[in-house]
Amino acid sequence: MDKLIVEGGVPLHGRITVSGSKNAALPILMACLLAEGPVALSNVPRLRDIHTSLRLLDILGCETEFSGNEATSCVTNLSPEAPYDLVKTMRASVLCLGPLLARLGEARVALPGGCAIGARPVDLHLKGLERMGAEFELTEGYILGKSGRLKGAHITFDFPTVGGTENLLMAASLAEGETILENAAREPEVTDLANFLNAMGAKITGQGTSVLRVQGVEKLTGCSYRVMPDRIEAGTYLVAAAITGGELEVADCPFQELDAVSYKLREMGVWLEERDDHVLVRPEGRIRGVDVVTQPYPGFPTDMQAQLMALMCVADGTGSIEEKIFENRFMHVQELARLGANITLKGRMGIVRGVDQLVGAQVMASDLRASASLVLAGLAASGRTEISRIYHLDRGYEGIEDKLSGVGARIWREKE
Ligand code: EPZ
DSSP states (O other), X not given: OEEEEEEOOOOOEEEEEOOBOHHHHXXXXXXXXXEESOEEEESOOOOHHHHHHHHHHHHTXXXXXXXXXXXXXXXXXXXXXXXXXXXXXOGGGGGGHHHHHHHHSEEEEEOOOOBTTBOOOOHHHHHHHHHTTOEEEEETTEEEEEOSSOBOOEEEOSSOOHHHHHHHHHHHHTSBSEEEEEXXXXXXXXXXXXXXXXXXXXXXXXXXXXXXXXXXXXXXXOOEEEOOBOHHHHHHHHHHHHHHTOEEEEETOOGGGGHHHHHHHHHHTEEEEEOSSEEEEEEOSSOBOOEEEBOSTTSBOGGGHHHHHHHHHTSBSEEEEEOOSOTTOOHHHHHHHHTTOEEEEETTEEEEEOOSOOBOOEEEOOSHHHXXXXXXXXXXXXXXXXXXXXXXXXXXXXXXXXXXHTTTOEEEEEEO
16 A cells, blocks of 8 residues: 655645546546436546546446546446445445436445445435335345336435435436425535536536426437536645645636635635636635534535644634534544644534644544545644555545645655
């Protein structure tokens, strides 16, 4: 396994370009199962989860190609089975459930396990699909789904689930009649999926609101589509400028979709200015601690929680973070403490007392955003930080050490 070495204390200066969004590309790749004809995607980030998704499409009977940041997929002979040994490496594989039921009327998808941040159930996905006529049996760790042609339904989610909204949008696109999704997720990646489905001939309205309406159609055709930039990767680099006391131009930054993050960063004393093709970011003097609560979009994103906590560790004063989306998303806290951070956990609340200086140490990544948090803390710490198990990081950050080295960071990869 690889590890990352960071020699911290260097203010970052220069320009970083944001890659395509992992959390938009993953559902969009699964939606390719719905197309009768070839799909060409651009701005697809080169990440482990993308390779895993393309392998799943191959197993499900598509011909795929991936070169540079261009991916193509064409359905040849659809199969209904998504095997456990693949699904266990990427829970987002469950997003093939809606497309398989819509196209084949059957699906055999391994139940995605939990992960480091929580149990991650899919009950809301299944309840919604049952309202559309699907029947499910859970056996031997697999979800067995059967349906005739899915029927449009009026569905209200108990919780604005991102994956649940995405699975139902894909299923409803080919269902008979109208589907209304209430209390739907409003995340920009859900909107990007809806826009992609419409580019294939779907009839979806309400994007960005909590009520999505879908008029089912008979078929969807192939198309070309550019995946939106990754707002969480972008937010991570905004924090990198602030935590190192440097100044960055973050290019292709989806700034409009980062309102809750930019609001908090400004409250902490970070200067942010939207320019023609980038966002200029730098701290204005000492960073201040703030209070944050993670919420569904447009609230503060849970995927930026660990990164903001790293910044709070070196702020002047005390801040707090309440994690209201996942039940166990503080795995980075003990690792940050190894770098000298002063954090107290009380249930789903973290109290962060800023320190003057973090000091490099050996730490271990536990999940994707926790590993980003450790990189950020390592950039700020004096001395050398070694981050092990960085395969977590490779799931969501395309070429992170190259991008950071390009703006002055002393960071490189070594074999463990
Ligand atoms: C998506 O996960 C993202 N993943 C996550 O990003 C992100 O943290 C999350 O949305 C919230 O924004 C992808 O898009 C691939 P949810 P998802 O369904 O769809 C509960 C990252 O770091 N829930 O909105 O799994 C669930 O347990 C990843 O890039 C149910 O109870 O999120 C959780 O507590 C991590 N039953 C909450 O809702 C269900 O049927 C949010 O889940 C579904 C969800």
